[in-house]
Amino acid sequence: MAGTEISVPPEQFTKSKEPELITEKALEEEEEGVCRARAHPSSEELEAESTHGALQAKIPGGELELLLAIREEGEKHILTLQTVHLTSEDAELQDLAPQRQEEVQAGSGLQSWVWRGDGSQQSPHPCVTISIQEEVYLLQEVEVMQLHVLEEKVTGASEGSRCAVSLAESCGSIKEEEQLLAEGGSSEETEGQFSLLEVRPGDEGRVEIVLTISPLNIEKPALGQAHAEEANATESQKKTKEVKRTFHCDICTFTSSRISSLNRHMKTHTNEKPYTCHLCLKAFRTVTILRNHINTHTGTRPYKCDDCDMAFVTSGERARHRRYKHTHEKPFKCSMCAYASVEASKLKRHIRSHTGERPFQCHLCSYAGKDAYKVKRHMRTHSGERPYECHVCHARFTQRGTMKIHVLQKHGENVRKYQCPHCDTVTARKSDLRVHLLKLHTYEAAEMKCRYCSAVFHERYALIQHQKTHKNEKRFKCEHCSYACKQKRHMAVHIRTHTGEKPFACLSCNRRFQQKQLLNVHVKKYHDTTFVPTVYRCPRCGKGYSRLNNMQRHLKKCGSRREKPTTSEKGRRTKMRKPTIPKEAAEEDEAAAEEASLVSGEQYPGGLVPIDFGEATAGGEDPDEDMTCEMILAMMEK
DNA sequence: ACTACTCTCGCCCTCTGCTGGATAATC
DNA sequence: AGATTATCCAGCAGAGGGCGAGAGTAGT
Numbered sequence: 062m063a064g065t066e067i068s069v070p071p072e073q074f075t076k077s078k079e080p081e082l083i084t085e086k087a088l089e090e091e092e093e094g095v096c097r098a099r100a101h102p103s104s105e106e107l108e109a110e111s112t113h114g115a116l117q118a119k120i121p122g123g124e125l126e127l128l129l130a131i132r133e134e135g136e137k138h139i140l141t142l143q144t145v146h147l148t149s150e151d152a153e154l155q156d157l158a159p160q161r162q163e164e165v166q167a168g169s170g171l172q173s174w175v176w177r178g179d180g181s182q183q184s185p186h187p188c189v190t191i192s193i194q195e196e197v198y199l200l201q202e203v204e205v206m207q208l209h210v211l212e213e214k215v216t217g218a219s220e221g222s223r224c225a226v227s228l229a230e231s232c233g234s235i236k237e238e239e240q241l242l243a244e245g246g247s248s249e250e251t252e253g254q255f256s257l258l259e260v261r262p263g264d265e266g267r268v269e270i271v272l273t274i275s276p277l278n279i280e281k282p283a284l285g286q287a288h289a290e291e292a293n294a295t296e297s298q299k300k301t302k303e304v305k306r307t308f309h310c311d312i313c314t315f316t317s318s319r320i321s322s323l324n325r326h327m328k329t330h331t332n333e334k335p336y337t338c339h340l341c342l343k344a345f346r347t348v349t350i351l352r353n354h355i356n357t358h359t360g361t362r363p364y365k366c367d368d369c370d371m372a373f374v375t376s377g378e379r380a381r382h383r384r385y386k387h388t389h390e391k392p393f394k395c396s397m398c399a400y401a402s403v404e405a406s407k408l409k410r411h412i413r414s415h416t417g418e419r420p421f422q423c424h425l426c427s428y429a430g431k432d433a434y435k436v437k438r439h440m441r442t443h444s445g446e447r448p449y450e451c452h453v454c455h456a457r458f459t460q461r462g463t464m465k466i467h468v469l470q471k472h473g474e475n476v477r478k479y480q481c482p483h484c485d486t487v488t489a490r491k492s493d494l495r496v497h498l499l500k501l502h503t504y505e506a507a508e509m510k511c512r513y514c515s516a517v518f519h520e521r522y523a524l525i526q527h528q529k530t531h532k533n534e535k536r537f538k539c540e541h542c543s544y545a546c547k548q549k550r551h552m553a554v555h556i557r558t559h560t561g562e563k564p565f566a567c568l569s570c571n572r573r574f575q576q577k578q579l580l581n582v583h584v585k586k587y588h589d590t591t592f593v594p595t596v597y598r599c600p601r602c603g604k605g606y607s608r609l610n611n612m613q614r615h616l617k618k619c620g621s622r623r624e625k626p627t628t629s630e631k632g633r634r635t636k637m638r639k640p641t642i643p644k645e646a647a648e649e650d651e652a653a654a655e656e657a658s659l660v661s662g663e664q665y666p667g668g669l670v671p672i673d674f675g676e677a678t679a680g681g682e683d684p685d686e687d688m689t690c691e692m693i694l695a696m697m698e699k
Numbered sequence: 700a701c702t703a704c705t706c707t708c709g710c711c712c713t714c715t716g717c718t719g720g721a722t723a724a725t726c
Numbered sequence: 727a728g729a730t731t732a733t734c735c736a737g738c739a740g741a742g743g744g745c746g747a748g749a750g751t752a753g754t
Contacts, residue, residue, distance in 0.1 A: 349702070350748060357746080377704060378745070385744055406707060407742070414741070434710065435739070442738070462713065463736060470735085486733085492716055493733065500732075
């Protein structure tokens with residue numbers, strides 16, 4: 062049969078994920094000197110005790126059950142593992158050999174074990190998993206994360222995964238020890254890793270194994286000294302030793318079946334780096350690393366990609382490159398979304414976007430990033446660093462991407478634009494188009510009224526477009542005549558021609574005018590001593606007139622044919638208007654009307670003078686809508 | 700001990716989207 | 727002239743791709 066694994070769902074190992082809890086509990090009890098026997102509890106009791114430092118796990122849908130409790134006897138911590146119990150309903154067991162099934166059903170499912178941990182706080186991560194692999198049941202200390210992996214492998218456990226292989230290998234020694242257990246013997250690991258005291262039948266056909274966790278006052282070997290497990294005392298233990306040795310690092314959790322591996326590993330704790338690069342004097346632990354390093358100096362990249370020009374120092378780099386660029390094989394798949402990645406680290410990073418975990422904290426503010434680079438990039442906001450410079454205008458930027466967009470949009474050609482699908486608006490950035498759509502093309506539940514009419518809209522863009530249609534129409538119509546204009550103030554002036562109202566009075570002589578412009582002209586002529594009136598002179602005889610039309614009439618009588626105006630004069634004429642005054646104004650005050658033609662004291666070619674709009678032009682209004690011009694033209698039309 | 704291999708961490712990159720200040724256009 | 731609004735633009739962060747290189751593993 063193919064290897065079958067059943068792993069305990071990690072959520073059922075809550076206690077095992079809190080190793081401090083168990084250990085502290087044990088310590089606490091030790092301090093109290095109270096021995097709480099948990100060696101032979103009933104299932105119910107154990108279940109209840111699981112909240113007090115014992116550990117219990119069940120396989121959903123089946124009867125696989127693991128109970129683990131810790132108690133103290135003197136200086137010893139007793140770890141009790143109480144059997145695994147499986148029923149035939151468990152689908153995962155369908156492939157088991159009949160004999161094994163019987164055994165399982167008989168409740169003797171706990172076939173082997175490995176427990177490691179000294180019971181002190183220096184072993185902070187004891188947790189237990191159980192699997193079925195080639196008819197061997199295994200309890201092994203694993204990391205919480207591994208538990209999760211193991212659980213995932215339940216569904217596809219038939220394939221020999223890496224994890225499964227390692228477990229199976231571990232089972233070799235376990236089987237041997239299992240035999241010892243069956244004989245009722247005991248083995249004891251030195252250095253306080255673990256000890257086996259006894260195996261005895263439990264209730265209801267279960268097997269109970271009692272392990273002793275050694276005293277806390279374990280004497281640690283000196284730093285850097287390899288620590289190999291060795292059985293001692295009993296022959297059975299020696300027998301176990303002959304089967305397989307495990308070499309443990311005393312500084313970390315590293316274990317290996319080979320002393321050479323452990324010795325090599327120990328160098329990682331000593332910073333011993335005997336291999337030095339002759340080019341940069343950098344030191345390395347192994348000659349292989351040094352050789353790869355030297356290749357980076359020499360540019361030696363022996364592993365060339367078959368599909369492109371890339372070459373790499375190691376075959377692993379090439380293989381990874383091919384996954385990224387050519388095969389697109391992504392073995393690491395997210396269980397929560399469709400994301401898959403080439404590398405496990407990428408999946409790990411991706412998972413943080415689901416969990417919200419931010420392990421990388423900025424030491425200057427509350428920001429925390431999901432990876433180290435985010436924090437590094439973020440630090441520029443504190444330092445003010447702007448490493449990226451525009452090669453054209455030398456503007457500096459905090460991120461390369463920002464600089465690239467700047468160069469593209471400020472100095473680039475054929476820059477891509479983003480066209481709004483609903484109007485003519487074009488934006489340089491997609492994000493700005495989004496803002497545009499949000500502000501102008503989003504449906505608003507509240508009605509938006511036109512300021513000029515009763516029309517209502519639910520989209521801001523439609524409202525604006527509609528209001529523009531009001532812009533050029535002469536919305537203000539005179540009640541007394543056909544006059545119409547665009548601006549309300551123009552209409553107010555016009556209305557005076559019907560009412561006869563003259564609101565502008567001369568302070569010097571009390572004469573009154575309908576328009577301020579007329580008052581200004583009056584003041585200049587009669588009350589301003591510095592005022593020099595415009596004189597229209599006949600180009601033939603030089604005779605001067607205060608009014609243009611009078612001079613033109615004279616010109617005809619003068620007998621001379623009038624010269625054609627020059628091109629430059631034509632141009633000027635298009636820009637200048639005759640200083641015509643409204644007919645109504647001329648009628649009300651002939652003198653003022655004549656004076657209006659003499660606004661400026663300067664002489665202009667062709668007898669033209671610029672219009673003095675006075676205050677009428679103030680305010681920056683559109684010249685086409687200027688009050689005086691429009692009024693004058695309208696009045697002349699009349 | 701050597702070697703090939705995998706795993707893992709870290710770095711840098713691009714692309715993307717959001718935000719808010721500056722500026723221009725409009726009223 | 728001032729208020730309002732639309733657009734421009736840089737700053738900033740999220741997410742993910744790709745690679746360099748050291749550490750660890752296992753076969754010979």
